[in-house]
Amino acid sequence: MTPAARLAAAAAIIDSISQGRQPADAVLKAWSQQNRYAGSGDRRAIAERVYQVLRARGRLSAFMGGRQDGRALIVGALSLLDGATLEEIEGLYNGEGYGPRPLSKHERGRIMAHEDAADLAEVALPDFVTADLKAVHGDRWRDEVEALSGRAPVDLRVNGLRATIEEVEAELRGAGLSPQRTELSGWGLRLDAEPAPNVQPLDGFQNGHFEIQDEASQVVGWLSGAFPGATVVDYCAGGGGKTLGLVQAMQGQGALIACDVSAKRLDNVKPRLARAGVEADLRLLGTNGGGVEDLNGQADVVFVDAPCSGSGAWRRRPEDSWRLTAEEVARLHALQLRILGQATKLVRPGGRLAYVTCSVLGAENEATAAAFEAAHADFKPVPIADAAHSADLTEAGRERLTALAQGNRLRLSPAATGTDGFFIALYERAA
Numbered sequence: 463m464t465p466a467a468r469l470a471a472a473a474a475i476i477d478s479i480s481q482g483r484q485p486a487d488a489v490l491k492a493w494s495q496q497n498r499y500a501g502s503g504d505r506r507a508i509a510e511r512v513y514q515v516l517r518a519r520g521r522l523s524a525f526m527g528g529r530q531d532g533r534a535l536i537v538g539a540l541s542l543l544d545g546a547t548l549e550e551i552e553g554l555y556n557g558e559g560y561g562p563r564p565l566s567k568h569e570r571g572r573i574m575a576h577e578d579a580a581d582l583a584e585v586a587l588p589d590f591v592t593a594d595l596k597a598v599h600g601d602r603w604r605d606e607v608e609a610l611s612g613r614a615p616v617d618l619r620v621n622g623l624r625a626t627i628e629e630v631e632a633e634l635r636g637a638g639l640s641p642q643r644t645e646l647s648g649w650g651l652r653l654d655a656e657p658a659p660n661v662q663p664l665d666g667f668q669n670g671h672f673e674i675q676d677e678a679s680q681v682v683g684w685l686s687g688a689f690p691g692a693t694v695v696d697y698c699a700g701g702g703g704k705t706l707g708l709v710q711a712m713q714g715q716g717a718l719i720a721c722d723v724s725a726k727r728l729d730n731v732k733p734r735l736a737r738a739g740v741e742a743d744l745r746l747l748g749t750n751g752g753g754v755e756d757l758n759g760q761a762d763v764v765f766v767d768a769p770c771s772g773s774g775a776w777r778r779r780p781e782d783s784w785r786l787t788a789e790e791v792a793r794l795h796a797l798q799l800r801i802l803g804q805a806t807k808l809v810r811p812g813g814r815l816a817y818v819t820c821s822v823l824g825a826e827n828e829a830t831a832a833a834f835e836a837a838h839a840d841f842k843p844v845p846i847a848d849a850a851h852s853a854d855l856t857e858a859g860r861e862r863l864t865a866l867a868q869g870n871r872l873r874l875s876p877a878a879t880g881t882d883g884f885f886i887a888l889y890e891r892a893a
């Protein structure tokens with residue numbers, strides 16, 4: 463494919479991502495299957511262009527005078543992000559072959575405007591998101607916006623029940639990769655996202671020596687208070703990402719009950735448990751919390767990884783950032799409170815409750831924690847500093863997390879910790 467034909471293909475793919483609800487990855491994969499003439503270099507270049515545009519969509523749309531179509535966004539990217547000159551862009555947009563038609567007067571005018579991407583931070587994300595980040599971070603909101611628009615590395619969690627970190631490092635190096643130890647999690651290894659490391663075929667993955675899991679997602683498990691021999695309920699277990707980390711914190715000893723309202727998601731936990739060589743009691747919950755009555759007042763730790771916007775993972779799924787609405791966030795906030803209320807019943811007197819999201823929004827984090835605290839005087843905030851002694855954290859991690867915490871609440875984010883955005887609030891049920 464010519465460079466111009468790649469741009470035309472990327473524009474069409476961006477349009478189908480905009481018009482549907484499918485993840486960008488799935489749309490790109492479908493396009494590759496339907497366009498077999500595209501070679502691996504074409505597919506890589508097209509995917510890179512699509513992700514570059516998705517990450518900067520708000521800015522590019524503003525730069526192009528509010529247009530949101532794939533063609534305009536790519537013209538904007540060439541000018542604003544790549545720094546291409548008008549002549550260079552006209553060379554690509556000349557209507558020849560499978561390339562895009564020539565530039566319009568309006569498009570030429572936008573290119574001549576010579577704006578700076580950094581000046582467009584205000585419009586990088588939906589307005590209600592920017593307002594939320596400003597309310598939480600004050601002057602530092604720009605850092606959060608910039609970091610959220612970046613690329614995420616690939617983090618692995620070594621399964622200490624099956625392997626040592628040195629063994630996994632050696633296997634990864636043998637496969638030509640360059641793992642770096644993570645700063646906060648004592649079991650984390652970080653790989654560059656580019657070129658995308660393909661770790662799933664490795665023996666270590668197949669044999670459960672490691673899982674793919676963002677460092678912040680590991681850290682919230684280490685802070686949960688799960689200990690060997692405990693009864694731990696993973697209340698919103700989903701596909702089981704945190705479940706496996708919780709079993710590891712329990713050193714495989716005790717009872718782990720993984721619940722979810724989605725049978726399909728719970729099914730996905732089974733092969734992961736088998737690979738990691740651990741067991742959990744999987745329970746399908748009713749939306750009113752039914753199905754775990756036998757555990758009322760029994761759990762040492764209830765871990766609520768609540769449904770949320772997923773905004774903490776926008777580096778990985780940038781298309782979600784402009785699909786989110788303020789109404790959806792309000793719905794999620796109400797759901798988070800309802801689920802927390804249900805989960806409280808399972809905590810034994812003196813036991814722990816951990817509220818977790820992978821969101822960066824105050825509306826789903828501090829606001830939900832504050833509303834929960836106002837309604838549940840019997841749940842006392844536990845300072846993060848008291849939980850940060852976990853041996854699964856690095857020494858630097860213990861210090862850093864203690865310093866970052868605000869009482870019983872902690873935020874991790876691409877800007878603050880170089881991780882996905884996560885939030886945790888810890889409570890203890892009055893004895």
Ligand SMILES: C[S@@+](CC[C@H](N)C(=O)[O-])C[C@H]1O[C@@H](n2cnc3c(N)ncnc32)[C@H](O)[C@@H]1O
Nearest residue numbers: 698699700701702703704723724749767768769
């Ligand atoms: C953030 S995801 C959990 C991700 C999972 N813990 C992981 O690490 O892979 C939230 C989960 O909450 C579940 N959920 C939604 N409503 C729920 C409810 N009323 N009670 C319990 N879980 C619920 C969803 O099915 C979803 O799997």
